[in-house]
Amino acid sequence: MNEQALKELLYKMADDQLILGHRNSEWTGFGPLLEEDIAFSSMAQDKVGQSQALYTILHELGEGEPDTVAFMRNADQFHNCQLVELPNGEYDFSLIRHFLFDTAEAIRFEMLSNSSYAPLAQLAKKIKGELRYHTMHANIWIKQLGAATEESIGKLQQSLETALPYALGIFEPSPYEQELISEGIFEGEVALQDVWLKKVEEVIGQTKLTMPDVASLTPAFGGRVGKHSSHLQPLLDEMSEVFKIDPGADW
């Protein structure tokens, strides 16, 4: 088993879930209606819990304690895609991001439930069950707001165009793509993006939104190798504010 390849995959997935979970939790108390407040909070809990489970696998592979790994690294040591670190913006942006990201994650964990690395396959079976509700939630809202009023369609269209290049960054080429495929750990980012695009187009096709031509976009790469927007470090500073008062303390 190529451990380097496995760790690279686990880190980027764990970091994605942690950072988007954190962003989702920022909706607590601010949702456009109470039900959405509660929904984003549920998804936040799932995602932060999923990241913890992935960091735990990494810990079993010799990496640091989950708390230390999550709360003590700087932005350039994080491997999340830039999509998840962007500020929540308005509800339309958060919704579009949630739709684009969770559609990819649902497929990713579906694929990983057949991984040759047993601990990951086992965890993926649990996570894909949770993600089913995330994609159901996203699809319901995209279909509703994407075909409701001129205002809601306009807002969603604009956010879709803003978010898509970042969403393509989810699939940033991995130096270990071939190893992961040949060892049966993961089917790879290329295959994932392919299935993802079909699914996204299918849902968008049921709305009044227009799907931009993905081939003409420049993907926002860099996140997987620690290159981030200016939004990640402040997020991490806030997240670790209390923890860093005394990292050795029991809180």
Next chain:
Amino acid sequence: MYGGGNTFEGIKSTGLETEDPVKLAEFEARIERGEKIEPHDWMPQLYRKQLIRMIEQHAHSEIIGALPEGTWITRAPGFKRKLALMAKVQDEVGHAQLLYGAAETLGKPREQMLDDLISGKSKYSNIFNYPAFTWADSCFISWLVDAGAIVNQLANARGSYGPYCRALERICAEESFHLKYGHHCVIHLATGSQVQRDMMQAAFNRWWPPMMHFFGPSDKASVHSEILMRWKVKMSSNDDQRNQFLDMYVPKIWELGFTLPDPNLRKNTETDKWEYTEPDWEEFKRVINGDGPCNAERLAVRRTAEERGRWVRKALLAPKTEYVAPLA
């Protein structure tokens, strides 16, 4: 999280002379027998009005109460605390949802209640007009404000209005987890480093006066409303609730080695009641009437959330032409 301290104003006129005396007698007899009143049952206007006021204030207290603790979700130290606090604050928002539903059964729509919150017309628990400066402040809220709320809510759960009682039963079950979570956090700070202990002690010093206000003005000064007690809308007096809270939690706070900023706080073994310095009720009134450290901020956050979300709510009401197939 709701202390009920500022629910009732003086009733200038009960309006009972305009109610049907036979129906009124029947209504009172049902309450006397311990029956629950349900939404479609006959009820006097005063009962409906006071219940809407109380349940609405309770619901507002849940969503406004989510704000001071909510700030600490993104700062919670470590996975265990982060996950627990998210779930805890989510519960509070869920309580608001349940309670607005209960109040709606009495005829006032949720949107209208939220409008009245934002305009300042209806109130919420005063304690949330104080700032949570540190992690320890959020621990104080989770343990002791929730504990205080349970004292009030358990009493109200024995009240006469069915939908409110049922909502409260579920709410109290969840709040009891909040209290355990909060207590756990405080114990960890109490038994931690000097920095952690100092942080917690400072939180006790800061939050004790608003906590004493939480159950409302002393019985000597507060509006007595015999009729609301008889109708089982108000279930116990402010001082009784405060005394019950002190009895349950002051020994636990002292046991952890913390002090409380009131030299006169002690239990009188003869009367079996707690004695304390009378809280500053002038400050209480001032803060309720809008002049507290965070009133403007809390309402501004709520107002912004309502305004930013308006297009979403509007879009949900739009008739859908394109998408009509079942979603799942």
